[in-house]
Amino acid sequence: MGFNDIANTGLQFGLGLSLGLHDHQHKQRDQSHKKRKDVSSKCNKAYPSLTLGPSDEANNQPNSKTEISSLVSNSSSIKRERDNFLGQNFEVEVEKVTSNSKGEDFEDEVCNTRKKLRLTKEQSTVLEENFIEHSTLNPKQKQELAMKLNLRTRQIEVWFQNRRARTKLKQTETDCELLKKYYETLTEENKRLQRELQELKSMETSPKPFPMQIP
DNA sequence: AATTTTCTTTCCCTTACCTCA
DNA sequence: ACTGAGGTAAGGGAAAGAAAA
Numbered sequence: 503m504g505f506n507d508i509a510n511t512g513l514q515f516g517l518g519l520s521l522g523l524h525d526h527q528h529k530q531r532d533q534s535h536k537k538r539k540d541v542s543s544k545c546n547k548a549y550p551s552l553t554l555g556p557s558d559e560a561n562n563q564p565n566s567k568t569e570i571s572s573l574v575s576n577s578s579s580i581k582r583e584r585d586n587f588l589g590q591n592f593e594v595e596v597e598k599v600t601s602n603s604k605g606e607d608f609e610d611e612v613c614n615t616r617k618k619l620r621l622t623k624e625q626s627t628v629l630e631e632n633f634i635e636h637s638t639l640n641p642k643q644k645q646e647l648a649m650k651l652n653l654r655t656r657q658i659e660v661w662f663q664n665r666r667a668r669t670k671l672k673q674t675e676t677d678c679e680l681l682k683k684y685y686e687t688l689t690e691e692n693k694r695l696q697r698e699l700q701e702l703k704s705m706e707t708s709p710k711p712f713p714m715q716i717p
Numbered sequence: 718a719a720t721t722t723t724c725t726t727t728c729c730c731t732t733a734c735c736t737c738a
Numbered sequence: 739a740c741t742g743a744g745g746t747a748a749g750g751g752a753a754a755g756a757a758a759a
Contacts, residue, residue, distance in 0.1 A: 618734045618747055641726090660748060663728070668746085 621661070625651045629658070633665050 621629070628651055632639070639647065639662055641655075648655045 620735080621747085657747080659727080661746095664746065664748090667729075 629661050633662065637666055
C-alpha cells in the first residue's frame with residue numbers, strides 16, 4: 503500500500519462519512535423544504551438578478567416585490583420568500599409557474615443561464631479583513647457587514663462559507679504534504695531496518711567461533 | 718404537556734460561470 | 739477563435755433547532 507492508497511482511503515473515508523448522510527431515510531423528512539427550494543430555484547434560474555443580487559456594481563439594489571410579480575405570471579401556488587437587505591426583512595411572494603406549455607417554454611428560454619456576481623475589490627478586502635478577525639459570523643455581524651458592503655446577508659454567508667472551505671482545503675493540502683514526507687521517512691527507516699535484520703540473520707547462520715574446551 | 722409538522726438557519730459538497738494563459 | 743484550468747459565487751441536500759399546529 504503506497505502513500506496514494508493511504509491518502510485515497512482517507513479521502514474515501516471522509517467522503518463516505520458525508521455521503522452516508524445522504525440516506526434515503528431522510529428523503530421524506532421534509533417535503534416542504536424541497537418545495538421551497540424548488541420554487542426558489544425556479545425563480546433564481548429564471549431571474550438571476552432577482553435573488554442572486556447585483557450582476558454589476560451599478561445594479562446593486564434590492565429587488566422589489568412588484569418587479570417579481572410583474573415578471574412571473576400564471577400562478578398555481580404562492581410561496582413567501584424572506585431575505586434580509588440593509589437590515590430589513592423583505593418578504594417576497596414568489597409565484598410558482600404552472601406546468602402549462604407557455605410557462606415551460608418561457609422557463610426553458612430563460613433557465614439556461616446563471617449569472618454570476620463578481621465582488622468588487624473593496625468588498626473582497628473588507629470581507630477578508632473580517633475573516634481574519636473571525637472566521638464565522640453571528641447574525642448581527644452578518645447583518646452589519648451586509649449593510650456596510652451593500653450586499654445581501656446570504657451573499658455574506660456564502661462568502662464566509664466558501665472562504666472557510668478554501669482555508670480547510672489549504673490546510674488539507676499542507677497536511678497531505680506532511681504525511682507524504684512522513685511516509686517517505688518511514689519507508690526509508692523501514693528499508694534500513696530490513697537491511698539490518700538481514701545482516702543479523704546472516705551472522706546467525708554463519709559458523710560460530712570454535713567453542714573453548716574446558717578440561 | 719407531549720407530539721408532530723413546518724419553517725429557518727447553517728454547514729458542506731457540487732455545479733457552473735468567468736477569466737486568463 | 740478555441741480550449742482547458744483554476745478561482746469562486748451560488749445551488750442544493752441534509753441536519754438541527756425553533757415555532758406553530
